[in-house]
Amino acid sequence: LSTIRHQPEGLDQLQLLTKFSKKELQSLYRGFKNECPSGLVDEETFKLIYAQFFPQGDATMYAHFLFNAFDIDRNGAIRFEDFVVGLSILLRGTVHEKLSWAFNLYDINKDGYITKEEMLAIMKSIYDMMGRYTYPILRDDAPVEHVEKFFQKMDKNQDGVVTIEEFLETCQKVRSLLSLVCC
Structure with missing residues (x-):
């Protein structure tokens, strides 16, 4: 995935798909790109990032299940769009x-x-x-x-x-x- 570069959909489109403001999306994108410069997160990278939140346990399997829930198109990578749509549901969804x-x-x-x-x-x-x-x-x-x-x-x-x-x-x-x- 490191050679593949992914540009997200326009912010206006993402605002329609999520419950985030343009400023929030920009901030989320900066953080996402900082952790994943290619614009895509593979499962191993996702597991490493997620494990940082649970240093006292083994988050490997849960991160695997979570990754699969975010990987909507089942291509082995999470795009920024997939991530923020899922995050929007989890944080601000009905x-x-x-x-x-x-x-x-x-x-x-x-x-x-x-x-x-x-x-x-x-x-x-x-x-x-x-x-x-x-x-x-x-x-x-x-x-x-x-x-x-x-x-x-x-x-x-x-x-x-x-x-x-x-x-x-x-x-x-x-x-x-x-x-x-x-x-």
């Missing part, structure tokens, strides 16, 4: 937009369903990222318990998968779930 984004994160294989295996992979990656020295100390079976509670609440028809409809409906009804599933 509850529905944030939940849809979170569902996309949890639906690892992008088949339209969250399975227990996918949810467990995400939960384990979050626990790994937080590190062993959290307080209170986390039990080894905590990720499995989290997934079981999630599926008890979410999987309305008990078919072993959670659809976007089940996810959105349950999260919007049960506000306490928002903190469990949404950023």
Whole structure:
């Protein structure tokens, strides 16, 4: 990616796609270009940057899942546009937009369903990222318990998968779930 240069869409277009002002977009772009001079972020670079925020744990797997959620066109790189659109949703989106984004994160294989295996992979990656020295100390079976509670609440028809409809409906009804599933 270092030989490829990417110029973002015009700021006016990005303002329409996001909830950021022109000044905010300019500032975000300067930071993005500082970390990624080519204008693209590959997964390894993303992992290195993300790991800096969680020095006490191993953020590798969670960063992988997060990278895939931002890499909309699945080309192995995140463009500035992809990054700010996702960031806009996470920071300033409606509850529905944030939940849809979170569902996309949890639906690892992008088949339209969250399975227990996918949810467990995400939960384990979050626990790994937080590190062993959290307080209170986390039990080894905590990720499995989290997934079981999630599926008890979410999987309305008990078919072993959670659809976007089940996810959105349950999260919007049960506000306490928002903190469990949404950023």
